[in-house]
Amino acid sequence: MSTHHDPFTEFRALHHATEPLLLPNAWDHVSAAALVAAGFRAIGTTSLGVAAAHGLPDGQGRTREETVALVRRLTGLPCLLTVDVEGGFSDDPAEVADLAETLAGLGAVGINLEDGRAGRTLADPGRQAEAIRAVKDRVPELFVNARIDTYWLGVDTGDLAPTLDRAHRYRQAGADGIFVPGRIPDLPALLVGVSLPLNVLYLPGERTVPELAALGVRRVSTGSLLLRAAVGATVAAAEAIRAGASPAGPVPSYADIQSLCR
Template identity: 55%
Template sequence: MTDFARLHRTGAPLLLPNAWDHASARLLAAQGFAAVGTTSLGVAAAAGLPDGAAATRDETLRLALSLGSAPFALSVDAEDGFSDDPAQVAAFARELWAVGVAGVNLEDRLGPAERHAEKIAAVKAAAPGLFVNARTDTHWLGGGGDGADDTLARLRAYREAGADGAFVPGLTDPAAIAALVRALGDVPLNVLYSPTGPTVPDLTALGVRRISLGSLLYRRALGAAVEALTGIREGRAPVGPTPAYADVQELSGG
């Protein structure tokens, strides 16, 4: 078992902040987090590309290359693997593993579960040590899909294909979360934190083993920038912490 996999099974749940570039990843890790994820929305938006359209394969790989040897575990949001071909998804996973990436998120986008399972199996064959967090979008895109049975059936198929973890973004109902934790047994459940959903202590009590922040920090950063700008325009000094120029330079080795 890798150190990253162990974070899903021992101690407190893995609270995973998600970065969008080199500096944000380094800054988040400096707060004491043993692992940092990437957010596909942040990576895509920063590059002026659409999210969820298989448009950011190169940008994602470049970010992984710059961070894979960092002193923290890196998990990469690879959308659906940037391809419908399991062999191409496996080749991308092999590149991630080669530069030091510890984990990858692969989403099914409510496509055929069999095809997603084939991708997962191909990735595990190509990079056995890479932690595959299998995401189903039954709640994110489908409003619950065909119900809890559809979610569980998909996740069980992905586990049979070799997935190491199960990710269900959009799932916020405490009873449904607890039921899924029980049904998955030894498969660690990952949920996406929502400011209007259960708190981190609540999710811990429900048995969740990984809590991702997704694009929340990136969107908050954009909001803070706009707030600072409008305040300056109206004669107010910005409030809140602002890293010094030298501190940001240090994040990139400058």
């Protein structure tokens, strides 16, 4: 039976499909619209992209308003949208739930909620679990992807136990998926220990999406990679023109971009 009429159910089902969900991350309307036009049914936002687009640092809890404004622009697109909300932009679980309710009301089907904090520290797992529980109590249909930043920040990575303990706490609090970004020394063991769909970050030069799929990864995010690639291509194009050459790679036409903004 089709679940297209229910975006929350459809998004959840993508984490249990034959192939893992490849989730590209957009940072503005045109990047999201271009990804939708390329055939991506589900799109995530990138907190670095949102912050950088406004001249702000990532991971400092300073882009709540910008994130909500972006979601208002993107939820008109024909895609399933999940939103990177850093640590929830508050240490108060009720305020994190308020934000989740606002985003769901705008049309988002999921959020990515991380336990990393400013200063390369980790949130208390019990307190983080309270935030997850508050969100699920308020908006039970919203897919909460609980991000564990142990490997991303290089904290408590002597063995898998601290990461698995956080995953267990977050699952008990109602998380729908677990996201462990960074370089994971023993990914197969992590997959065995996590009893929810596991999301990892695509890392160029390391495991491909088919290889991650073969291991049992259920969701692969691009994170800030697409933004960084776009910035790199922008500078490379300008430098090529300055040197008397033409920009390399495909360049959408003026009309192509206009069509994405209608």
